[in-house]
Amino acid sequence: MEVRGLDVWYGENQALRKVNLPFYKNRVHAIMGPSGCGKTTLLRCLNRMHELTPGTRVEGQIMLHGENLLELEPIIVRRNTGMVFQRPNPFPTMSIFDNVVAGYRLNGIKIQKIELDRIAEESLRKAALWNEVKDKLHKRGTFLSGGQQQRLCIARALAMNPAVLLLDEPTSALDPKSTASIEELIEELKTSVCLVLVTHNIAQAGRVSDYTAFMYLGELIEYGTTDKLFTVPQDKRTEEYLTGKFG
Amino acid sequence: MINDVKLVKRNLRKDRIFVGIISVFSLLCVVPLIVILYFIFVNGASSINWNLFTHDGGIGEEGAGILHAIIGTTEITLLASLIAIPVGILAGVWMAENTRGKFSGFARIVVDVMQGVPSVVLGMVVSIWIVKPFQSFSAFSGSVALAIMMLPVVIKNTEETLKLVPGSIKEAAYALGLPYHRIILKIVLPCGLSGILTGVLVAVARIAGETAPLIFTAFGANYVNLNIFKPMETIPGIIYKSYTFYGEGASVAWGASFVLVIFVLTINLIAKVVINRWKVKF
Amino acid sequence: MASPSRNNEMQLKTESSRKATLHVLFFERSFRKLLFAMVIFMILLIGAMLITLVVFSIPSITKFGFSFLTGTTWDPANDQFGAFSFVVGTLMTSILSLAFSIPFSMSVAIFLGEYFTSGTLSSVLNSALELLAGIPSIIYGIVGFFILNPFLIQLLKVFHIQYAGVGIFSAAFLLAIMIIPYSASIAREVIQLVPNDLKEAAYSLGATRYEVVTKIMIPYSMSGIFAGILLSFGRALGETMAVTMVVGNSSQLNWSVFGLGDTIASRIANEFGEAFGLHLSVLVEIGLLLMIITVFFGVLGRWIIQKTSVRD
Numbered sequence: 091m092e093v094r095g096l097d098v099w100y101g102e103n104q105a106l107r108k109v110n111l112p113f114y115k116n117r118v119h120a121i122m123g124p125s126g127c128g129k130t131t132l133l134r135c136l137n138r139m140h141e142l143t144p145g146t147r148v149e150g151q152i153m154l155h156g157e158n159l160l161e162l163e164p165i166i167v168r169r170n171t172g173m174v175f176q177r178p179n180p181f182p183t184m185s186i187f188d189n190v191v192a193g194y195r196l197n198g199i200k201i202q203k204i205e206l207d208r209i210a211e212e213s214l215r216k217a218a219l220w221n222e223v224k225d226k227l228h229k230r231g232t233f234l235s236g237g238q239q240q241r242l243c244i245a246r247a248l249a250m251n252p253a254v255l256l257l258d259e260p261t262s263a264l265d266p267k268s269t270a271s272i273e274e275l276i277e278e279l280k281t282s283v284c285l286v287l288v289t290h291n292i293a294q295a296g297r298v299s300d301y302t303a304f305m306y307l308g309e310l311i312e313y314g315t316t317d318k319l320f321t322v323p324q325d326k327r328t329e330e331y332l333t334g335k336f337g
Numbered sequence: 338m339i340n341d342v343k344l345v346k347r348n349l350r351k352d353r354i355f356v357g358i359i360s361v362f363s364l365l366c367v368v369p370l371i372v373i374l375y376f377i378f379v380n381g382a383s384s385i386n387w388n389l390f391t392h393d394g395g396i397g398e399e400g401a402g403i404l405h406a407i408i409g410t411t412e413i414t415l416l417a418s419l420i421a422i423p424v425g426i427l428a429g430v431w432m433a434e435n436t437r438g439k440f441s442g443f444a445r446i447v448v449d450v451m452q453g454v455p456s457v458v459l460g461m462v463v464s465i466w467i468v469k470p471f472q473s474f475s476a477f478s479g480s481v482a483l484a485i486m487m488l489p490v491v492i493k494n495t496e497e498t499l500k501l502v503p504g505s506i507k508e509a510a511y512a513l514g515l516p517y518h519r520i521i522l523k524i525v526l527p528c529g530l531s532g533i534l535t536g537v538l539v540a541v542a543r544i545a546g547e548t549a550p551l552i553f554t555a556f557g558a559n560y561v562n563l564n565i566f567k568p569m570e571t572i573p574g575i576i577y578k579s580y581t582f583y584g585e586g587a588s589v590a591w592g593a594s595f596v597l598v599i600f601v602l603t604i605n606l607i608a609k610v611v612i613n614r615w616k617v618k619f
Numbered sequence: 620m621a622s623p624s625r626n627n628e629m630q631l632k633t634e635s636s637r638k639a640t641l642h643v644l645f646f647e648r649s650f651r652k653l654l655f656a657m658v659i660f661m662i663l664l665i666g667a668m669l670i671t672l673v674v675f676s677i678p679s680i681t682k683f684g685f686s687f688l689t690g691t692t693w694d695p696a697n698d699q700f701g702a703f704s705f706v707v708g709t710l711m712t713s714i715l716s717l718a719f720s721i722p723f724s725m726s727v728a729i730f731l732g733e734y735f736t737s738g739t740l741s742s743v744l745n746s747a748l749e750l751l752a753g754i755p756s757i758i759y760g761i762v763g764f765f766i767l768n769p770f771l772i773q774l775l776k777v778f779h780i781q782y783a784g785v786g787i788f789s790a791a792f793l794l795a796i797m798i799i800p801y802s803a804s805i806a807r808e809v810i811q812l813v814p815n816d817l818k819e820a821a822y823s824l825g826a827t828r829y830e831v832v833t834k835i836m837i838p839y840s841m842s843g844i845f846a847g848i849l850l851s852f853g854r855a856l857g858e859t860m861a862v863t864m865v866v867g868n869s870s871q872l873n874w875s876v877f878g879l880g881d882t883i884a885s886r887i888a889n890e891f892g893e894a895f896g897l898h899l900s901v902l903v904e905i906g907l908l909l910m911i912i913t914v915f916f917g918v919l920g921r922w923i924i925q926k927t928s929v930r931d
Contacts, residue, residue, distance in 0.1 A: 137512060139508070139511060139512060142508075142511060163640050163644070164514075165514045165515075165516055165640060165643065165644075166514070166640060167514075168511065168512055168513065168514035169513070169514030170514075171512075172512070173509075173512035175505055175508060175509065175512075176505075177505050179503070179505040179506050179508070179509045180509075181506060181509070181510075181524055181528075182506070182528060182617050182618065182619055183524075183527045183528055183530075183617055192510075192513060193513040193514065193515075196510070196513070196515050196519050196523050196524070197513070197514060197515060197516075197519070198519075198643075232618060232619075243509065246509075246513070247512070247513075250513065250514070348827050348829075348830070349827060351827070351829050352827040352828055352829040352830075355828075355829040355832070355833075356734065356828075356829075358726070359726045359729055359730050359734070360726075360730065361726075362722055362723050362726035362727070363723075363726045363727045363730040363731075363744065364744075365723065366723050366726075366727050366744075366747070366748070366751075366799055366803075367744065367747045369751065369796045370747050370750055370751050370754075372762070372766065373754060373758065373759070373762050376762055376765070376766050377758065377762070380765075424657050424660065424661070427653060427654050427657040428654070428657040428658050428660075428661055430654055431654040431655060431657065431658050432658070434654070443662075444658050444661075444662065446918060447661060447662050447665050448661070449914075449917060449918045449921050450665055450914050450917075450918060451661070451664075451665055452917060453853060453857075453910075453913050453914035453915075453916070453917030453918065454668070454857075454910055454913070454914065455856070455857030455858075455859065455884055455906075455909055455910055455913050456857065456859060457857075457859045457884045457887045457888050457891075457906065458672070458857075458887070458906040458907070458909060458910045459668075460891075461672075461887065461891055461902070461903060461906050462668050462671050462672060464891070465671055465675060465903075466671065485664065488661065488664075492661070516643045516644070516646065516647040517647045517650060517651060518646055518647050518649075518650035518651075521650070539753070542753060543753070543755075545755075546754075546755025546756075546757065546758070547755065547756075548755075548756070548757045548859075548860045549756075549859040549860055549884070549888055552888055552891075552892060553891050553892045556892070573755060573757045573860075576757050576758075576761060577757060577760075577860065577864075580760075580761050580764060580765075580864070587765075590761060591761075594757075594758055594761055597755060597757075597758065598754070598758060601753055601754065601755065602750070605749070605750065605753055
C-alpha cells in the first residue's frame with residue numbers, strides 16, 4: 091500500500107500535510123508521535139473512517155494494488171481492510187462465533203455454514219484464541235477478559251481476509267500481560283497480512299515493528315526501518331521524541 | 338476552640354427534627370397509593386363477575402358488562418401503537434444519531450412541545466381533522482389522537498436508550514464495511530432493545546388509560562363494535578360515563594377501574610422484568 | 620499468500636462488489652432518508668396542529684377580541700362567552716396543587732436523593748412513586764369522587780368550613796397527589812448530582828447533615844428543582860379527567876377555594892363534543908391559550924434541565 095501526498099483538513103484545520111508513506115507486504119509498520127500529531131487521522135484515512143467525522147476534507151491518493159482507495163466506495167475499502175480499536179469492542183448482543191463472522195453475516199454475503207465454521211476457526215487460530223474459546227463459541231463475547239476480547243476483535247477483522255490490518259493503539263486499554271500477548275500476536279500475524287500500528291508507546295514501536303514512522307504536527311518527519319530510526323535518527327525532532335524530550 | 342455546647346446541641350436537634358419531618362412527609366406519599374389500590378380492589382372485586390366480561394350494553398342497563406369496552410381499548414390501543422411505534426423509533430434513531438446542529442435542536446424542541454400539549458386540546462384537533470368533516474365519531478380518530486400522544490414518549494425514550502450505546506460498537510461495525518442501515522438495524526437497535534421495549538410498554542400502558550382525547554374522537558358505543566370507522570367504547574370511557582349512575586352504573590365503573598388498574602400494574606411489572614433480564618451490558 | 624492471487628482476490632472483490640454495492644447503497648440512502656422523513660413528519664404534525672388551532676380560533680377572536688377572557692358570563696345558548704372564571708379556576712387549582720405538593724415532593728426528593736439512595740426502603744418508595752405516576756387520571760378521578768370528597772367534607776368540618784364535596788379544593792388536592800412523582804423524580808436526580816467533594820468540604824467544617832442539605836445541596840440544585848416544579852405545574856394545568864370529576868363544573872366565577880369551579884381543560888372536555896360554530900371557536904381559542912401556557916412551562920423546564928446537566 092502506498093500513501094501519496096495526503097492532505098487532510100478538519101474544517102479549517104489542516105491535520106495532515108503532504109504525507110508520503112509506503113507500506114510493505116508482510117511487515118509491521120508503526121506510526122508514532124505525540125498527541126495531536128495526526129497518526130490516528132492517517133490510520134483512519136486508510137480505511138475511509140475519517141469520513142465519519144463531519145467536515146473532513148481529503149486530498150491525495152492512497153494506492154492499494156493499483157487502485158486509489160479514496161476513489162472507491164468506502165464500504166468496499168472497509169471490507170478489504172481490518173481495524174482494531176483502542177478499547178476492545180466485540181458486539182455485545184452476539185456470541186463469540188457470531189462476532190467473528192459478523193463481517194460476512196451482517197453484510198449479507200452468502201456463504202455456506204461449513205465455510206463459515208472454517209473461517210471462524212481459522213481466524214480464531216490466527217488470533218491465538220481458538221484453544222481458549224473453542225467450546226464456548228456460543229457464549230457472549232463480553233464474558234471474556236480484556237486481552238481475550240481484543241483478540242476476538244482481531245479475529246473478527248482477520249476473518250474478512252483483509253489486505254491490511256490497522257491497529258489503533260490496541261493495547262493502551264490492556265494490562266501488561268495482555269499487552270505482551272497481543273504484541274506476540276502482531277509478530278506472528280505479519281506472515282498473513284500487512285500491519286499498520288499506531289501507538290503512543292515508543293518502546294512498543296521499537297519492540298514490534300519492522301518500519302517506524304515518526305509524525306509531528308501533521309507532518310511525516312521521518313520514516314525508516316525500526317533499527318535505523320531508533321539508533322541513528324536523521325531528524326533532530328525524532329531524536330528528541332525518542333529520548334523523551336517531549337511526549 | 339469553638340465549643341459552644343448549647344449551639345451544637347441545638348444544631349443536632351435541628352438535624353434530628355429535619356430527618357423526622359422529611360421521613361414523615363415522604364412516607365405520607367405512599368398513603369394515596371395504598372388508598373387508591375385498596376378501594377379499587379375492594380370495590381372492584383365485588384363488581385367482578387362473569388357477566389362483566391361477556392356482555393356489553395348501555396350505561397346503567399340491567400346486566401350490562403364491559404366486553405365492548407375491553408375489545409375497544411384493545412383495538413384502539415393496538416392501532417395507535419402500530420402507528421406511533423415505528424415512526425417514534427425511527428425518529429428516535431435520527432435524534433440519537435444527529436445530536437449537533439441547529440435543526441436537531443429545533444427538532445428536539447418540537448418533541449418537547451408535543452409532550453406538553455394537553456390531552457383535551459389534542460382530542461379537539463384530531464376531532465376537527467377527522468370527526469367533524471365526516472360527521473362521525475370513529476375509533477380510528479381515537480387511535481390517531483392516542484398515537485400522537487405516544488409519539489414524543491417513544492421518541493425520547495429511543496433517543497436516550499440509543500445514546501447509551503458506546504460509539505466504539507458503531508465504529509467496529511463501520512470498520513467491517515457494514516452499510517449504515519445494517520449497522521443501525523442489526524447492531525445498534527438490538528443493543529438498545531430492552532430500553533426501547535420498556536419505553537414502548539410504558540407508553541402503551543399510559544394511552545390505554547387515557548380518556549380525554551377519546552371523548553370527542555372515539556366517543557363510545559353501547560355494543561361491541563369491530564369497525565374502526567365507527568365509534569367505539571373504551572375502558573376509561575365507560576368508567577367516565579357510568580360512575581355517576583347509581584347502582585348498576587357505579588358497579589360497572591368500579592369493575593372497569595379494577596380491570597384497568599390490573600392492566601396498568603401488569604404492564605409496569607413486565608417492563609421491569611424486561612429491563613432486568615434483557616439489559617445489554619457493554 | 621503470493622501477491623498475484625491477493626491481487627486477483629481484491630479485484631474480484633471489487634468487481635462483484637461493485638454490482639452488489641449499488642444495491643446496498645440504494646438501501647443505505649433510502650434508510651437515511653426514511654429516518655429524516657419521520658422527523659419532518661413529526662414537525663409537520665405539530666405545525667398542522669398549531670395551524671388548526673389558530674384557524675379555528677379566528678372566528679372567536681374576531682368577534683370578541685381578548686375581552687372575552689375577562690368576561691364572566693358563560694352562556695353558550697345565547698352566544699355569551701366570558702372565560703374568566705375558567706382561567707381563574709385553572710390557575711387556582713394548579714397553583715394550589717403546587718403549594719400542596721411541594722413540601723411532599725421536596726421531602727421525597729431529599730429522602731431518596733440523599734438519605735436513602737439505595738436499599739429496600741428506597742426501591743419500595745421509588746416503585747411507589749412510579750406507580751403513582753402510572754395510574755391513569757380517570758382512576759384518580761373515580762377515587763377522588765367516591766372516597767376523597769366525603770373525606771374532605773369531614774376534614775373541613777373540623778375547621779368549621781362548609782364544603783360541598785366538590786370544588787376547587789378537591790381538584791387541587793387530587794392534582795397535588797398526581798404531580799408529586801414528577802417534581803420529586805427530577806428533584807431527586809439533581810440532588811444526587813451534587814458533587815461529593817462539595818458535601819465533604821461542608822462536613823469537614825463541622826456542619827450537620829441538615830445544614831449540608833439545606834445550605835449546600837438545595838441551593839446547588841436549585842435550577843433543576845425549579846425546572847421540576849415548572850414541569851409539574853405544566854402537567855397540572857393540562858390535567859383534565861381527574862379535575863372534571865371533582866371540581867363541580869360550575870361556570871360561575873368563584874374566588875373561594877372551597878367553592879365550585881371549573882378549569883379550561885375540564886370545560887372543553889364537557890362541551891366540545893356538541894359544540895359548533897362560534898361556541899366551538901371559543902373552546903378552541905381557550906384550548907390554544909391553555910396549550911401555549913402548558914407548552915411554555917414544559918419547554919422552559921426541560922431547557923433548564925438540559926442547561927444544568929450540560930454544566931456538570
